[in-house]
Amino acid sequence: MTELLRPHAEQSFAEELAALERVDDRPKPPRWRLSPWAVTTYVLGGEADGVTITPKYVGRRRLVELAVATLATDRALLLLGVPGTAKTWLSEHLAAAVSGDSTLIVQGTAGTPEEALRYGWNYARLLAEGPTKDALVPGPVYRAMQDGKLARVEELTRIPSDVQDALITILSEKALPIPELDDEVQAVQGFNVIATANDRDRGINELSSAMRRRFNTVVLPLPDSADEEVEIVRLRLDSVGQALELPPATSALEEIRRVVTIFRELRSGVTEDGRTKLKSPSGTLSTAEAISVVTNGLALATHFGDGELSAEDVAGGLTGAVVQDPVADKVVWQEYLEAVVRERDGWGALYRACRAL
Incomplete structure (x- = not known):
């Protein structure tokens, strides 16, 4: 790992996460690695089992508590703020502390296709076998639903509005239809979504009211001092x-x-x-x-x-x-x-x- 240019949060801070796990005796939501209290301690800093927990986010404690509490419910979390307010950084560390995996990520751009939020196909197998489960290629959100983990959607407002709408059924019904197979994948406990967005960048797409209703929004401000x-x-x-x-x-x-x-x-x-x-x-x-x-x-x-x-x-x-x-x-x-x-x-x-x- 020392040769990696940028290790994932769960790799860089493995010792801190392990120390918090050892002393964490508070109630945990299903499939959470740490309790909400321990997740907040990991993000804001503290001490656990003789290990210093370095702060990952410097800001108001209540905002972090609101974000963590949202993830413990069936509501998705939207981290909103101007560019450079640590939205992506915070979402990565929340996923690492909650799921032990921050890699289930969809990067929003103007060219993000709907398949990135749902699933794709192995076209060689699709042509040879037709639509089958073996030919289906799960996306990050699909895998998070199966494994009960957090999925991250970065720069949600950069994604075209019609593609954003693919999330509505997932967030409201906790299920992803697969019409090609006359099937669906249902989310298991522990699944949720963290999205980030800003409203000052060029080329943004406004979130529909239907989409906004599926999220609890936490606004990350610029540093106070x-x-x-x-x-x-x-x-x-x-x-x-x-x-x-x-x-x-x-x-x-x-x-x-x-x-x-x-x-x-x-x-x-x-x-x-x-x-x-x-x-x-x-x-x-x-x-x-x-x-x-x-x-x-x-x-x-x-x-x-x-x-x-x-x-x-x-x-x-x-x-x-x-x-x-x-x-x-x-x-x-x-x-x-x-x-x-x-x-x-x-x-x-x-x-x-x-x-x-």
Whole structure:
């Protein structure tokens, strides 16, 4: 597993999950690996059997409890939020803790076919034998229904509306008809669906009222404070950095805080002290993008510098994240550099590096 670029959550945190299993004596829903209490502890952090449980999600405890409680009912869970609010990250860890398997996933795109939500066919066998169970190829949702596990549907609103509707019968009747075989697959206890969606991306498809009624929606907000966002970036960098053999994020906290501060100010349209109003760029400037900027900077520092993250290392990624529109965003960025970055004590190196680009 040490050679894997990105192990699944149940692989990366196998020791933590096992420790929670050993001490978990609370009631568990059918086929759940951990109790709802232990799932929440796994997500938010704590301690179990002498093992430190690292936080996977930094945010409001009540939101996680609402999500976990929903999965313990017959209602599906929709994690809604702007891009970069850890929807996919949270859904993966919920599936790992509940089912011990986060791989039953449908990735939503504009080209996702209905077969991805239902089942497909082995066409060689279909032509040779006709429609039979052996020729049928179960999809992730089908397998989750059979095994009593959680299925994940990522970017639900990217999937065309007529394809989304394939989920309605599954979520309401807990059954998937197979008309070609005059048969159906019925979900066993433990089955449920976690979907993620955002409403700011381009090319989204609105969910129908029928679809929305099948979900309990939990809205994941942007981090409440700069300290919280810095901690999220640090935790994710430590996780990503191990696989990429990059320096620990604790050595880069100063630059992380600068990047987070810039993103938060440009998102909100005002400086931290509230004195200067700012124009906002066209991009979302999410926490996920901040993680990407700092990761790229650490790679530059490791392979082309002295290993210490500097302003020069983050300037390129920072400029690329802000300037999505080469005309309008460039003006916004230049004004911010001159009015804010240039005037801040200790930010001179970052100002010069960004201006040089």
